[in-house]
Amino acid sequence: IPDREWKRTFWEANRENNCYRAEHGYPDVAETDPSHAAYLKRLAHEHCVEGFEWRAGEAVNFAIGQGDVLVSPLQLANAYAAIANGGTLYEPRVGKAFVSADGSVVEEIEPVVAGRLPVSDQTLSYLQAALTEVPKAGTASGAFGGFPQDRVSVAGKTGSADVVGRQVSSWFASYAPADDPQFAIVVLVSQGGTGGATSAPIAREIYEGIYGFSAEDAEGEDAEDEGEEEGDDEGRAEPALPGGAPWVGLPTVRPDGSIDLLDR
The missing domain is CATH 3.40.710.10 (DD-peptidase/beta-lactamase superfamily)
Incomplete structure (x- = not known):
């Protein structure tokens, strides 16, 4: 989430190029799109001279996820x-537990609370x-x-x-x-x-x-x-998660290393 410090750092890193473009423009772009090249030159001038300023409009822009906000x-x-x-923020996990090859040792990965939403x-x-x-x-x-x-x-x-x-x-x-x-x-x-x-x-x-x-x-x-009888499930898809809840059990590992279906 961009802030004042980020903007000043970004301005300092790009000031030399922006000031160069403010003076010399974008001749390569002007060959095919003169109006856009003129716009880019005015923008470069603004970034060169005022690019470090933090404005109210930017705060609004970032608040709705626009501009330089980055999110995965x-x-x-x-x-x-x-x-x-x-409001509870948990650390993401891609695994539920560690299970040994023969199924004899199980170490569950407990959820970790990372914090609370500040709202x-x-x-x-x-x-x-x-x-x-x-x-x-x-x-x-x-x-x-x-x-x-x-x-x-x-x-x-x-x-x-x-x-x-x-x-x-x-x-x-x-x-x-x-x-x-x-x-x-x-x-x-x-x-x-x-x-x-x-x-x-x-x-x-x-x-x-x-x-x-x-x-x-x-x-x-x-x-x-169309005459379909109530309760007739013909043609309906099999739910990937019966009951509409995540799996709570762990797969059973057989001695030969093969795995039984997940147990609800």
Whole structure:
């Protein structure tokens, strides 16, 4: 997250080049796009003379994740998990336990609390309520149209990352169920378009896979109108995580090193 110190350091590192460009311009760009070259020259002059100044507009820009803010998908997933659970920030882990080859020794990796979000309970409640509305009536509502949110309510936010000279990159950060969070899912598609058009539909498919939702679930009453009997699961996908919760058990390792299926 950029601050005053970052801006001054960045200005000092790039001042010589900016001042050079402010004087000599961008002749290579001017050959094909004179107006853009003129804009770049004015920008270089501003960065040369005033590039160290911290302005209110920059604080606003960074507060909404724009400008020089940098974030990885894992960092964003961690942040949304903390919003979902009430403010506790955990260190990310890629493993649940260490298990010896013959299964005789098990050392579980306990969750480590890294800190607390520096926001009030009122702010967290506001964020949770607002994020819950995005897939229902906001910028992700198109991607989640027909998704059975009466059964699994998804909370999330679309995003679009702009970089000069590149196509817009697509973001969708989320957690579910909104009223009993079990999963935080973040999708980033580099230069993939807007969040609502590209990343949100991908996240929806992940949730459908977790819970085993299918076209029949999305069709809702239409399926019943066609004579489908209530409780008929024919054609429905097998849920990747039955019960909609992460695995709590560990796989059983046989003496020969092969592994039994995970135990719930």
